[in-house]
Amino acid sequence: MQPETFPHQIVMISIDQIKIINPRPRNKFIHDGIKESINKRGLSKPVTVRRIEDPIYFYALVCGQGRIEAILGLGESLVPAIIRDISEEDAYIMSLAENIVRRKPRSNELLEVVRTMNKKGLTDSEIAEILGYSGSWVSYIRKLLEKGEHKLLSAADRGEIPLYLAVEFSKCNNEDSQRLLVDAYENKLIKTKDIQKIRGILNQRQEGRKGNNTLAYSQRKDSKRMTTDELMKMYKDTIHEHRSILDHSDFINEKLTIINEIFTKLLQHDSFIKLASEEKLAEIPNHILIAINGDNKND
Structure with missing residues (x-):
């Protein structure tokens, strides 16, 4: 060790x-x-x-x-x-913190100690050293305290959600999104690895609605809270849509590759070049190849 x-x-x-x-x-x-x-x-x-x-x-x-x-x-x-x-006041806070930790404090006491020490300018590592916790634990607590996420802190304290997930949930744009994610997690409807993706989808959905608040339909939709079942359906639909876009993109790239091969071979034949010149289309194949190869380079 x-x-x-x-x-x-x-x-x-x-x-x-x-x-x-x-x-x-x-x-x-x-x-x-x-x-x-x-x-x-x-x-x-x-x-x-x-x-x-x-x-x-x-x-x-x-x-x-x-x-x-x-x-x-x-x-x-x-x-x-x-x-x-350090000053006498800071020394008192550090001494108080150590005494609180030694007697297995209530959660609200410990949170208040972290808040006070952070306001005094102590770093996460310094607070962690004094309290005997990890630097990441202090960092998570500080971030939640700064955002005023008392509900998430309470849920983490009760063991309903891990502390690092509470921080992830706190990145939601509103409380409804937080509630949805917490409920879905507690009911084992979503996996930890999917939470960041779902949070991003919810935030994008919320941002999109901000530009359409004048629409009556949007207002009616916003007034209705989404359920966890609706959340899962939206997530699955979004994943399906993304996969469809990727599949379509792969299909287009495959066709462009074939076209590229065809025109490359045609341009190797004098008869094709002569015919294209007679029809005043000599530059067209090159323009097509440049466009295709340019797109492929961007990919």
Whole structure:
């Protein structure tokens, strides 16, 4: 297994140089567990500190009080630390975030922590490091929060849809399209690989209607919500239409290839060239070949 990596440099700091602001009492059972774990496996995660101006201390602790107490209990005087250049307010947020994560927070608490840290300018990777989640998880959450997609966040939290699909659904142009996709996914009517295509079709359909809002028929259609059955029919019809276009394109290309071969061979015969000249059609075959070959190059 690869060791955990951290985006900031880790240095060894003397514990007596670290000021623990607002120390919290620790459960002895938990404290002993941390100490035993460090004694057996070493410290898996460094503490986080920030520089301060103080007559006694060089640093203030941001995260890791339990780890420091456990290391002191083992008779050590140095601790691996990450030094962050952050304000006292940001340090408080980071400390609060770590405490929330440690006690298995409610989803709304965790989302609020991500929102607050993002507003403070922390990157996805920095937030992920503090919370102990992956960078992609933080990125997904941030995108949904920025769009105000609370329904999709709730659905993902309940396990109804994966988080990455919630982000995909959030790219729909309206809530009706979102509802259709979520319902179709929950009812196993669509596969994950088809969601992006269907979302694109729904968005194109919505964009097309924006230019026809003055038509009474369009207005009546817009007022009626599409069902999942209608969605699946529309998707299948669209796929069929695209396949028909591709088949027709292949048919045309095949015929053009045959025509190209015919005229190429005809132009190799002097009798054909002479006849075309007599009929004042000498340039026609070349124009046809240029047109055909030009189309083929564009393909």
